[in-house]
Amino acid sequence: MLLNRAIGRPRLPRGLCEPRAVLGKRFLTNNGFFRVSEEVREAINSNKPVVALETTIYTHGFPYPENLALASLLESTVRVNGGVPATIGILDGIAHVGLEPEQLIRLASSGGQPTTLKLSRRDLSYVGGMRLAGKNFNGGTTIAGTMILAHLAGIKVFGTGGLGGVHRGAESSMDISADLTELGRTPVAVVSSGCKSFLDIPRTLEYLETEGVFVGTFADGREGNVDFPAFWSRDSGVKSPTTIQNEIEAAAIIHAQHTLKIESGLHFANPIPADAAIPKETMDAVIAEALRQADASGVIGKDNTPFVLNKIKELTKGSSIPANRKLIESNVRRATIVARELAILENEQDEAQGRVSPSFTPAFPTSNLSSAQRLNNTPLGDTSPPSISTKVDTADVVVAGALAVDFSCDYAPFTDTSSPVDPAFHTSNPAIINQTLGGVAHNIAKAAQFLGASVQLHSAVGDDLSGRAALGQLGEDGMPTEGVKVIPHPARTAQYVAVNNSNKDLTLAMADMKILESIPAPTMDDMLRKVSSAQPKLLILDANWDSATLHKLIAIGQNSASTTTIFEPVSTAKSLRVLPSKPEYGPIVDIITPNEFELKALHDHAYATGLFDDPNWFATIDAIGIPSSGLRVALSVTTTPSIVDSGIPQQAIKLLPFFPTILTKVGPQGVLLTQLIEPEDPILSSPEHAQYVLARNTTGDGKVGGLYVKLFAPEVVLKDEEVVSVNGIGDTFVGALAAGLVKGKNVRDVVGFAQKASLLSLKSKESVSPELRKLRAD
Structure with missing residues (x-):
């Protein structure tokens, strides 16, 4: 001791x-x-x-x-x-x-x-x-x-930049990278862009062969036996020992290696993307000069590579650095797709051998597809070669809009406070703060998915910690992430901060959703193409897009006869983005879901900009068949006198030429459905619905059959102490509405179900209650 x-x-x-x-x-x-x-x-x-x-x-x-x-x-x-x-x-x-x-x-x-x-x-x-x-x-x-x-x-899979190798002159210096010997004894598959071209590439490949290392190069759409890449250049002048067509083949090779219990590594060379590559002839001259300077300076051993790399950076005037970033990102992307395919193979083997299947669900529904079909599910943002399609799977519901990190701040006053309900301004207030993944589009998509609909979410996150957390949470929730674009700095992942009073009612909210307004044009074009190719039954859009992008997305829905478009206004200010700058004929979207304040904002803006002065607007209103005595009494019966006094149904009716179905959320009073009835709708002759058909077409217009107005009161109104969070209940309503509509139901048949779903979120600390899964059978 x-x-x-x-x-x-x-x-x-x-x-x-x-x-x-x-x-x-x-x-x-x-x-x-x-x-x-x-x-x-x-x-x-x-x-x-x-x-x-x-x-x-x-x-x-x-x-x-x-x-x-x-x-x-x-x-x-x-x-x-x-x-x-x-x-x-x-x-x-x-x-x-x-x-x-x-x-x-x-x-x-x-x-x-x-x-x-x-x-x-x-x-x-x-x-x-x-x-x-x-x-x-x-x-x-x-x-x-x-x-x-x-x-x-x-x-089993590792994505990196460039592989170490045999240095020139290694026959006397014995300068051989430990990367090569590690590949000879450790069964990990390495995806890189080959060796830096100042190394001795022929001897590197020879050494790997001696170590028993499999080496293959991705063809990237090229025919025949391709060159082993030289980091900054796609070709090295040295043929690759093997050519690999795609990630499916790479995963199969790795799977066989591990099944055979061969204890050596594999190297898959991924050529640098063509748009970032530096021509071989240019790099050969640069490297020759860098090596000459290293030799003249007497730099040897572990100091050699850093010295040569620095000289290459100088001689290429910095162009080697962005190329370096591009190839690393490309390698990591390809490594991930290989790992994904390997997981699918291993799960299929487990199932074939009767073992309990692990909980992994691929990010794309690929397990029942062929190799070629799986490659067609390459995620958004992939820089795959032209021979590989980037088509996204179809989905019943496509939701495009905000994905955000939500902060819910519920005022929790001290017992002796003078303000037991509302927080005080210009000072700090005691609160209970919860952080969740939210955003209007995300919440809608999540609710629809919980209720059994197949969903695609299209949004964007920043290249920051919040963005990584958001993508990670989406993966944990089992929601595909291929539609979520990662936008580089200075873009910031969207965030939403809600300050609620002690009754959980919203007092103030702050939203930073600017990322959706700063997506680069090529990225946005790609997203629009993906949304269009999905061919959804329902296209749901929130108002967090800028007006131009929103109307491009709306046009996708308008151009598809099989797609119903739903618009969620988000806020009074953003809701106005859906209206055209000048009068246009025909509906803008099929369904909108405003609250009473957003409805008023839409009505007042349409009035102020002259949209109600258009002859086409008058034609549709006339076709509804409103009696000369007006609808005040009838509206008071089908809704309530207080709702009529507030002007909500009247405003909704005036907006019907632009939005044929309007679901106005009126808080504890429920949801007000205001709808244009099509001429052939059987509801026009249904005794059950007769009291809600307040007007019928008398002009012979073939597009309008009448007017339907009904207030759906909630089955249950929670007490204040039963409300956990109001954040996300409107989004849950839209998601549940979507889940019902894709089953072929009518809006009128689904509103009650959507209210029931919203009630679950009202009692949950999550923006969208996981309890929604229990409603799938309904």
């Missing part, structure tokens, strides 16, 4: 003192040197597609904060394409597989510090051991370091 105390002998953490049987497991469990994040651990256990990502590009490649932006982009790329990112790095001597956002920020910001190292296989035990001796090191893992840690965690 005295000797131990004198020399400061390190003691092993309790987590390392495990039975021998536990340490002998195929994959390493968490201990004092090794940590796998909860998300990655759950994904591996559920056989979800997981992609390993290295960190030397952050600690020794890009400066802060550019490295953090790149890290965010790559993780988002994995999530958008249906996978779970596992960024691997070392913090305080502990290897982390799946860095949390705070950890990633810490590692990225530590680049360039003397305690932040570049770590390969040989260095892992060193940094771990030094921690026990009181010396803490951080580190970015190289390809070799990332491979071994990924394998210890059970990850």
